[in-house]
Amino acid sequence: MQKYKTIEDKVKVILTSQTDTRDDDMKFYLCVCRYCQPSIGTMPFETVMTQCRSLGIPCFESVRRIRQKLQAQNPELIGTARVKKL
Template identity: 40%
Template sequence: MNQSKTVENRVLEILKDCPRSRYDDMLLILHYYNRYSYMRVGELPLEDIVFNYKLYGLPCFETIRRARQRVQSVFPELSRNPQQKPQDCISVVINIG
């Protein structure tokens, strides 16, 4: 259970630092692995990561995904809300006739 809280705390930090990771689990996993492992996991082959994540002391993909769901249920401002249109757009409507 303690590891779960640690994963959730780490996921919370990443969701705050990188808003794009709120929408993409693989990006969240990449950020998590690169930030909390002793090596640059993003430079390793995917096959190596999938089969050896325990040897690297990292949680599996599903653990990180579930932690994201729990964090986003507690912090809805970090959820997967659709991105809004930029407010600096100008609309011009011309009625003829």
């Protein structure tokens, strides 16, 4: 997979290629973290949370805002009808 430079590019790639992440914020964030740091699944949770910057993992809130912006601009990136209602 091609590596993208900005968080927005990464978020758009994941929303486009992994449609199941559109309905689940935590699953989506995990995919973003794995995209930025492939070895994240082997690290203890505490390490990930305390060293996120040095690992190159974007802040959850930044990712959430970018996802929200992209979904507002691109309705096809919104999740299922059930999630749209919420």
